Amino acid sequence: MKANELHPPHWPRRVLRWFHPEETLEEVEGDLDELYAYWYQRAGKQQATWRYLLNVLSVLPPFVKQRQRKNKYHQPSLIQPSMFRNYLTITLRTLAHNKVYSAINVIGLSIGLAAAMLIMLYTKDEVSFDQFHANNPHIYRITSKSITPEGAENVDGNTGHFQGPKFSAGVPEIRAFVRYKADRRDIKKGTEVKSYESFVADSSFFSIFSFPLRSGNPKTALNAPKSVVISEKMAEQHFGTTEALGKTLLVKDSFGEGNQFEPYTVTGVSKNCPQNSSIKFDVLFPNVVSKQEIESNENWFNVFQNTFVVLQPTADLKKVEATMNRIYLADAKEAIKMMAEKYGDKNKVVYAFQPFTDMHLSKDLPAQNGLQDSSNPMFSYILSGIALFILLIACINFVNLTVARSLKRAKEIGVRKVVGGGRGQLIMQFLGESFILCFAAFAFALALLQLVLPIFNELSNKALSFSYLFDFELVLGYIGLFIATGLLAGFYPALVLSNYSPVQTLYSRFNLSGKNYLQKGLVVLQFSLASFLTIATLTIYSQFNYLTNKHLGYNDKNIITIGKSHMSRNEAKLLKEELLKSPHIVDVAPKNGGSWGTIAKVNGETQQSFAYETVDATYFPLLQIPILKGRNFSADFPSDSTKAVLVNETFVKKVGWKKPLGQVVNFWYNEGEKYTVIGVVKDHHFEPLNAEIKPQLFTMKPSNLYGKVFIKIKPGTETASLRHLEKTYKKLFPINPYEYTFMDEENIKRYEAEAKWKQIMLFGAILTIFISCIGLFGLATLSAERRTKEIGIRKVLGASVASITTLLSADFLKLVSFSFIFAFPAAYFAIKEWLQNYPYRIDISAWTFAIAAVLSILIAFFTVSFQSIRAAMSNPVKSLKTE
């Protein structure tokens, strides 16, 4: 039997051809065929096939040894100074010769790098929040979780007077505790009174938290009741010097009786709090708990401040939490029983710990109530996402342009190879080029960063500074980023370019093989990202517009609000009379300050919680809030002030009244306090539109103090009205701080977060589109150059400028259109998810998508057509003459 009549199985042979080193393939394949025939003769087909498989396997990598080439020349080391000089010369020459290409790459990469660096800076700041305390990670905040009998849970980061001292007395693992809360107080300087955001803390404050004192004893600074610790900034502001130890501040306790200013001694001047701290105080008072407050065990349920504890490093959290809850149940037993009897409150309370450093980025228990700058981690994710997009798109530009342009450099590569340049050297050269470009981009990025940092700080509510850039970890990060970008952008082109066969390139027979799916794919990816961001931006814009332009149910135009806490009926009356003396002021309506919430029995049994507002009869007409049923409060009915209430529509709906007028509302804390509903007002958005309308109830109860005054002025009289207002206020309330706001401005301020999102997304979208487009521009330029001859011939044969422009643009526009297939669904789901956060929101409309699509196509068209038209208009004689 002849060997060539026997056919070893086909597919192992194919595997062999694929994987076996090319050099020894022929001989090995022949040997194996011969052996197959030998085995076939000796042991039959099955045996032979089996052994053939096994033996093929034995000559596949990694088992097979590679035969060294006989004709291998000595390759000098890749790191040769003289070659380096050559690479550098060539690189600089190439870059100088291709200015458009170099500019596109450097601009793109520097924007991408700057964005990435900025986000690293931001993230570093976020992560380092509150990390500077020496007692970390053993500082915890006591949290309370109340569970209703139905099982609904509500977590709260706030606690009261008792949790700190009682738990720390009963649990040996708790080394120390401190209670901390915000408390606005008025401080007098000369004759001027200003209201300050102040804070109150226990004397252990400075031993638990690492806020260094410039002067004063940290152990005793907060011991005396009439002492105060101020920051350098405050000392500078108030005394003009940081040497303020022992000086006195005149302070009025906002909750204290009377209008007395009392002297407080400065017992410490602290360094200004770091900007990445949840605790930021300028004025810090000692915590004074009255005897009454300590004696009533009901204060277990009065929560209004943050309590922090320091645990022993060895403490077992679960155990400590269990002990804590045992102490609570034992100590508050009577109080719990009483609550259940008196108010029917059957909620169960469970205490737990939250690590202090988790607070800043927490969603459930954010840093609130005197703690500042809690941050939504979503913000970090989205910012990082955008930065990554931008950097990625810049790298894609680099890859695309370099590969597309490589056709022009094919000859150079061919010559290098012919004179003995190895693949490694070529890879080195092209990677080196990408690194040089990347380095230039890096330098620009630093300059750019310096430029945009103030804007970014404004947007992200941060105080990041350029000097943070020199933080060791960040510098390492930047170096990493630089190398990663250089590799990302340069690696693929280097591999492709170094693989060109010299024979083909030197005979000019060279063309990019295949249909260049990679380049097309990358363009599609770029524009998918860009359209995605465009759609997101448009949506955020419409939602923001909706929020700021939605009719609130009342008229906020030409209304000035001023705050004055604890204003009695008489004071309000006096103020109104005085203010109305000015012809510019239309009307004045006082209201309680802040938000009060309470519960009442309606229909005899049901408990209904609602926002409890105290107003007067002018309030509804002044704000133009319609009364749907019944009537407004009126001076004609003297009983209105004590016996009547108005409710809003939501209240009626929640309670389920068919005929609301005449219904009785009984306040839960007082059996005797019963009101009759005399009217229903239209629902209006008193809270930001991020929240649903709550049930509201309005009274005129005389004992409730006012805290806020609405003043309606004639349009265009702002200056005169404000002058009159300030004069009157200062005359009537000389020791109260005077602050005013325009209500419509105040209402817009509520959407600061949305406004910031809007800006950030807009910047992101513009940058991505811009960088994508410059990439497209580069590709179009190269494609037009490559097709010069084709265009020349077409023109000679009579093609019009328009038809040639269409021809050249169509390819790219197809890709851009194709990108919508990916961008639309992704954007749809993303914005749908985002809009879920708003109870009052726009509908997702097809228009958003259509506008984004048209926008992308138009921008892409302008980008591409610029080059296309130029190519189409060029004189065919020029391009064809050289042939």
Add this chain to the structure above:
Amino acid sequence: MRRTYLGEFEEVVLLMVAILDGEAYGVTVSQALEEHTGRIVTFGTVHNTLIRLEEKGFVSSQLGGATNERGGRRKRIFQATALGNRALQEIQQLRHELWQMMPPTKLRLTGL
């Protein structure tokens, strides 16, 4: 003298190449191994060993002419080099000397 390192399998393969004298290539070496030593090894082992022997300079190789038998594929013929021959001789000699040093009774005791 430069020591020559030759593994046991390498030595056997080198011997086969010397024995086959101008007829040694992958197939014949494999077959001879199977026939004369009873060892069945994969082709890859033989192939790799031949390449290694060549790298060490014990054998040299040349691509032979194409034959119809192998579907027109050429075979690589191996030949022992002078260094290879010398290495084999040295090994032989070393073994011989060592044999001489063994006490005669030892062999009998182990049943030989």
